Each structure stands twice: as C-alpha cells, then as structure tokens.
Amino acid sequence: MNRLKIQNLIDLFIEASPQQWLFRTLAVATPLGAMLATSAANQQLWLVGLAIVTGLAAVSALVPDSDVALIVVIVVVWRWLAAVDSIDTPWLPVAAVCLLGYHSVTALAASIPNGGELERDTTIKWLVQTALIGAMTVGTWGLVVMFDRRDADGNIVLSLLALALVSGAALTIRSRSLT
Amino acid sequence: MTVLQISPWRASPAHVRATTFGVVGLTAALLFRAPALLIFVMPFAFVAVWSTLTRPKADPTLTGEIAPRSVREGEATTWTGRLSNIAEVDHAIALIPPKAWLETRPFSGVVSTAVDANDTEAVLSAPIRATRWGRHAVAPINVVAVSSWGAFRWQVHDVSYRIGALPLPEVFDAAPSRLRANGLIGLNRSTRAGEGSEFSGIRAFQSGDRLRRINWQRSLRADSLHVTATYSDQDSHIALFVDALADFGESGGIDGAASSLDTTVRAAGAIAEHFMLRGDRVSMRVWDSRFIATVPAGSGASHLRRILDVLASIEPGASRIGPGAVANSMVPGNALAIMLSPLVAPIALERAISIATTGLNVAVVDTLPNDLQLDADESTDLAWRIRLLERQREVRAVQRAGVPVIAWQGPGSLDPFLRMIARRASAPRMARR
Secondary structure (H helix, E strand, O other), X not given: OOHHHXXXXXXXXXXXXXXXXXXXXXXXXXXXXXXXXXXXXXXXXXXXXXXXXXXXHHHHXXXXXXXXXHHHHHHHHHHHHHHOOOOOOOHHHHHHHHHHHHHHHHHHHHOOOOOOOOOHHHHHHHHHHHHHHHHHHHHHHHHHHHHHHHOOOOOHHHHHHHHHHHHHHHHHHHHHHHO | OEEEEEEEEXXXXXXXXXHHHHHHHHHHHHHOOOHHHHHHHHHHHHHHHHHHHOOOOOOOEEEEEEEOOEEEOOOEEEEEEEEEOOOOEEEEEXXXXXXXXXXXXOOOOEEEEEOOOOOOXXXXXXXXXXXXXXXXXXXXXXXXXEEHHHOEEEEEEEEOEEEEEEOOOOOOOOOOOOXXXXXXXXXXXXXXEEEEEEEEEEEEOOOOOOHHHEOHHHHHHHOOOEEEEEEEXXXXXXXXXXXXXXXXXXXXXXXXXXXXXXXXXXXXXXXXXXXXXXXXXXXXXXXXXXXXXXXXXXXXXXXXXXXXXXXXXXXXXXXXXXXXXXXOOOOOOOOEEEEXXXXXXXXXXXXXXXXXOOOOEEEEEXXXXXXXXXXXXXXXXXXXXXXXXXXXXXXXXXXXXXXXXXXXXOOOOOHHHHHHHHHHHHOOOOOOO
C-alpha cells in the first residue's frame, strides 16, 4: 500500500460524518450478528470465520460501493448451509434479516459521500422499507416451515414453473437494469 | 451555469449484489431443494424486484444557480440546485468539492434532500463563504439522484461558477486635513471664496449673490445689503498606486493572518472608501503580475465598487512586467499620490521618487507583514535577510528624498503624512514679483 492509499484511508476515517460512522458500525455488526446466529443454531463458535467475516465486513464498510459486500453475504450463507441443517430454528430468519440489514445499510452508505449526512426522512424511509422486507422474510420462513412440516412430496411441474418464474424475473430485471 | 451530464441512470453495485445473489440463490434453492437458502435469498430477491419496478424512467433536470455572485470577503452566498422530473427518485445529494478560500456549510460540502412520492421538485442548497478576496472558481458541483434501495444513480456536474469576493476594507480613518483641492465639489475647503459652508467673511452685496446669503443684522447696521461669504467646498484627487507584483507571507484569509497582498488590497480599499465618503475623487493604478489595471478618477458608490472589483481581480504571482511598464504609468496632476507596496521589489520605490520629483505629494505605505516567516532553508533564509537589509537602505534613501514611508497600521496610518501636507499648504511660499 503506497503512501497515497494510506492517506486516503486516514482521510476516510477523519472526514466520516457521525451518520457514516453509524452506518459503518451497523455494516460490521449485521454480518457478525448473522454469524453469531449461525453459531447459536449450530451451538459452535467458529472464531476463524468470525474473524474473516469481521475483516471483510470492515472493508465493505469502508468502501461500501464495492463487491466485497457480496463476498461477505456468500461467506455467511455458505457457513449457515454448511453448519446448520434445520430450517425451523428461529435463528434462520434472524440471520436472514441481519443480512438484509447489512445489504440495506451498505447500499445507503454507498449513496452518500463520506462526510455527508442523509436527511432524517430518508433514513426513516429506508428503515421502514427494510422492516417491511424483513417482515416478508419472516413470513416466507413461516411458510417454508409450514410446508416442511407437511412433508409433502416434490412436484416437478411446480418446480419447473418456479424456475421459469425466476428466470423470467431475472431477465426482466436484467433488461430493465441495463437500459 | 452549465450542466455536464456525467451518467444517465445506472445500476449501482448494491443492485448488482441484490440481483445476482437473488437470482442465483433462488435458482440454486429450487434446483438443490435448499429451503434455508431460499430464506436467505428471498429478501435480496424482494429488494431486486422492488428496485427494478421503481426504476426511474426519465432523467431529472437540474437548474443550478449561485446568488449573489459577488460578495464581500467573509460573507456567504448560496448555491441552489433544483431537480425537476424526479418521479421514483428516493433522495438527491450534492457535493461541493473543497476549494481554497471557499468554505461550505456543512463543512463536508455534502447536502442531501429526501424526495417524497408527491414531490415535483427537489431543492438542494448550500451556503458558500468566501474567506479571501479575489475571484474564486467553484469546483464542479456533483449532483446525484438515487432511486429506491440505492439501486440506480443519475449524476451530473454543475460547472462554470465563479464567486467574486470583494476585499473587505480595513477600518481606516484619517484626521480632518487640508488637502490640495482642485475639483468643483467636495468637502475640502478651497482657498477661493464661493459656494460652501465654511465662513469666510462678510462683504457688500453684489449682483448674483443669493438672497439666503444676505446677513440682515449687518445690513441693517450698515444701511446697505451685506452677504455672508464662504469658502467654496472642493474635492481632492487621490491617486492610489497598488503594487501587486508579488505576495509575501502566509495568508489565512479574512479569519487569519494577512499576507502583504492582503494588507495592500484591504488598505487600498479602505483608503479609497474613506476619501470617497468625503466626496473626493479617487483613481487607482494596479501593477499586477498579469496586467496593469487603471481606474480613472471618480467618486461615488459605483466608483468605489469599480475600484473594489479591480482589487478583487488581482492574482498574486510572479512578475511578468518590466520596470519600464511601471515607470510609464501616468500620474494625474495635482493629485495626492499614495503608493501601497511591500517594498521588496525596488520598482515601487523608484516610481515613488519619480512622482515626488514632479512636485506632487506622495506617500508610500509599507505593507510587508511584521511577522514574516523566513524560509527554513539556510541559503534562502540568508538571501532573504540580505534582501531585507537592502530594503532598509532603499527605504532610507527614499525618505531622504522627501517621500514618507509609512507602515500600515489601520486607522490613523496616514495622519502624520496628511498633517505634513496641511503644514506645507499653509506655509509661506516664495513668490515672484
């Protein structure tokens, strides 16, 4: 790291507004919360994983407009899938909502320069939006648990329909995002 | 104002993250029958769909302005940006990059505004304070509109702003003095009788005298009409010479230490303002590093503004004009010449001597800061010391030639010089018979 990069990093710390510090703290705390939820569901504390996620989350908090946040999400989800089999544990929606909060706070932090502060109305609007999606996530978890407890057989037609729906949605999103 | 479009609506890394993780995760959850993955993926998929459905369809329109464009140093102006056509915009942000001698509030230069669904216009505004005189170019103002979930961003640069910061004249006052009056109107008493306010005497009425001048008490006693005679009020011509060839010392702006050029410019403004308020005419000649600016003699508020405008256009830098160009500058007849200079370059002193030899009253105001920090380098420091010793010798030589060199100290700085002129004016003179 050359001297200019170190200076830029120091400037990032010095010039950050109190609101940005709050966003950065949340950006580190939320994936850490998801990892702790995984540990709570698994009853095992993976310290190396915690350290890795904390480091990556810290980098993404400093540079929120980067792809590091996607890596953080993938690492946390991979850890859950590798360590926890149960889906009816309440720690699952907790971890998912933590990741949603992480995405939300990183996106918000990336939308404003380092020293700036967003208006209170904007942060409240984002808080409400995040809470709404969080509630939908918990609802989805409830539905999944309900279907899981019914122990129904897989339906190839429904699965194909769902895949087609996802593919259509993906194509729509892609076309509307790029044009 | 010129708006430079930098980018239309573009997907942000946050949207790429939500879309990628949402789509890939959902597909994997369905293919591998992983309900836990579905729970993790769903919020990202919801966000991706929400962001896509609320993607703004048209580019906003920015109308920006800075008003007022001209302020006194230390005063603030306001940049206002109005964004219209803002359907589906979540919030808007403006960043005014830091620039020397321009302060923004908030200090970061970032202002933001929330946009509601019913809003037709988003207004961003930020005060900008000029902390030093001069013409300051505002760096391109970066305006960004952000859609829901920060998924799409639209960006423009608002450019081509200049703020003119007029120098704030220092507090200056001079004791009432008798200057050589040669104009038609003004506050200075003429040696001739005429229309004015200062009592001269009582004399017999003459044809053309105004009736309100009749002194009735004297007229009754003398049994003939007498009038109160007055001295006519006339103005003087003050010729200012401003040496702006170089700037010495660190400038801290209006709130900090003053460099030599700060003192020169503010002192010139103060002297001009003082004499113009008295009704005198003031002309000015600036020896700048780029040009020689001349303001002809005049009086009144608009003329003062013109003088301050020319002072604000000075840019300190290395000299590119030779001594000849300075020496060729015209000196108005019968003017009181005041030269403001740090006296480091000998040009100003040479010019002062040449003006004095024409018989005009001339004073040199020394504007070099007292607490000038010498260079840390030993050789440069030694060179500076030698130059300052030479400067002392040159100043003494000028003083011996009858030109007073006065250190600028604000109010009353010119009083000894003005008193000296008054004494000279009232002293008996040799006349040919």
